[in-house]
Amino acid sequence: MAGDPRERRLGRRDLRAGTLTLKISHVASSRARSSAEVVVPQLDSAALQAAISSAPDRTTSVLAQVSGPAGHWSGTFGVADTATEAPVPADGRFRLGSVTKTFIATVVLQLVAENRVDLAQPVQHYLPGVLPADYPPIPVRTLLDFTSSLPELTGDDLPTSPEGVVDHRFDDHPLPELVAMAVRHPRPFDNPGSVQVYGATGYYVAAMIIEKITGRSYQQEITDRILRPLRLPDTTAPQVDTTMPGPHSHGYIAVPAPGGGSRLVDITEQNPGAGGMISTAADLDRFLVSLFSGRLLPPPQMHELFTVPDVPYLGGATSDSGRNRAYYSAGLMRVTLANGVTVWGKTGSTYGYTDGMFTTRDLGRRLVYSFTPVTGGGNDPALVNRLISAAFAPAAGSR
Template sequence: MTLKLCSSSTGTTTTGVPADRRRRVPPMAALACAVLTVVAVGTAVPAVAAPAARPAAAADRSGGRLPDLDPQALQRALSSAPDRVTGVLARVSGPDGHWTGTYGTADVATGTPVPVDGRFRLGSVTKTFIATVVLQLAAEDRVDLDQPVQRYLPDVLPDSYPPIPVRTLLNFTSSLPELTPDDLPTTPVAIVEHRFDDHPLAELVAKAVRHERPFTEPGSMQVYGATGYFVAAMVVENLTGHTYQQEITTRILWPLHLRDTAAPETDTTIPGPHSHGYIAVPQQNGGTRLVDITEQNPGAGGMISTTADLDRFLTALFRGRLLPLTEQAELFDVPDVPYLGGTDHDPGHGRAYYGAGLMRATLPNGVTVWGKTGSTFGYTDGMFTTRDLRRRVVYSFNPTNGGGNDLALVNRILSATFAS
């Protein structure tokens, strides 16, 4: 699998945004950013590529001994994309090894090093938090995963739609359509100009459902997208009477003492140490200029965390601290259906590879990992672990192409962590 890489010219400069634009605004734009990242990059495929279909008899080595950690290989992986990222941060944890590393700069204007404890925007990694909240509501008998979403959100989806079970929202088999480049700004100039705009969930869903559904029968195919999670977040809000950010905070962040993690509703800034996010804006002379887009409208894609906090969240999730056994099993229940447009070179080899908010990928050495990738403008991140938690990795980097999951860089990080 290849990815068309975007790079900026040498000698770039930075520019800020006038203070009057740095205003507090209602949430949701970053959730739209997560979608637009997919649109702008031109693919909805997550950043984990399988090299070739492994033999059916190949063992899942996630419970066995992993290769010894190679700090040099990890550092080489972090520094392998200097032409398209400004900073990289990674943390490896677990009984089979610990390592932290950085590359690049947190601020291209000052040359400040990337902070090891830096905070970053999560983008679609927030989907795992939303899925967890929905599954908690299912455990409380407040939502039935087998019932259609229309039961909980009447008048949100078109009357012509078939019943769409709530479970299909979480495992990407809902058949709901996605936003297109015509729905929201996607060019670098437009992204900079509109990154503070508000796009409520209801508006995003209304725009998405104007398009044709990708397949007819809910549950019959899988394809990655964001609309299902827009709707899932709306279900949370309708059932609880609180914003989904509030539910994430009270149900997950506070109980796990994730003090460096936030689900902001209006704050456009990133508090505490962090690397800046940038986007390369084309110039009339044919070059590009890096524009600082660290400040942007929050929302689901605007959740903020650190590598340490995400590692704690992932560990708690896999150990059952957040969900009873029945609901926890939904995380790992990958539907036995085709992946729309899938090939032998993707993580599912043409078949589904997502459970509820988590994806499954098997590396060349047979080690199977579970986790999630995310991206919003200026930030890309991910968290992956073996099922037994023996080795875990959380990473974040700052792409200059507006976002998107850099397949080459992510695969190098995962290979250096689990397969070196």
């Protein structure tokens, strides 16, 4: 389905600080119904097209793909390039941001299956001296399920203003540097494993463990263990390459313009950083199918992949089923929709790009999407919720 060019007029906007991650506000869920009892509604092409067409003016392009036994749908909206108004390529590549975490978690679990990593061992066993000496033992498992208690980077550590992002978009920050900056801040809670709070530092450390154990970059391990075996030709895990290969929609950030208003700066090319994978909707769909069908992990690690810790979620407002409880497992998030359907997946964002992948546990329906917001970190939970509802709960999403 071809993209519809839209005129872009940018006035004054509330430009929020960019973030490395996106947490969606969960759609209101029904209570205590087993996912086995819930039937996914029929594929609703009209609801899906309406969802992607509802993108706000601060988003220049949207692409989405829905797959499963009931059929396949793909659609685009907006423009790939605001200067030429070229249509959005349905097979276009986009930056993954924190969806990279799912790939990192998969590699760590593969190393566990190979008896090279023990999830119960503390980080300090594998990376002596990386964490402050007064830290308690932090089990590797807690890195993957966001219960590690490690602090996060703040706006004092890296530029977050639109101008700062533009000026420093090619800067390189190695993993040890990011971790060293983060651990200067207070930990959000005392006991590892007792509370869940979403963040990035735990995955910086998990990637460092991959590199320590294998002697190679975590990007190379992802490439050799996942991308090549699954034949994902349009997915890359660059280390410092700033380019975007192949067809793609451009990413932009709005910066204040002289005399008021805003102007768009193309930030498609940027240092990939720790969440810098690039992929397509088709490749991410293939990855989901392979991961959930057990091709990448043996049964014990598959169990770990879907184990959500029974602990409180710090913040609570976006917790699963609205019960203030954890909803992340090892690199995945669990979302229960208003019609009782439960989906698993991951969202991600980096400057200029926001994306996500979700599927029912049985792979009966799968959604992959990407859009290009101009508001820094791209955190638009309303649009994400509309996309997920249209794919898995169209009746609920239309109310």
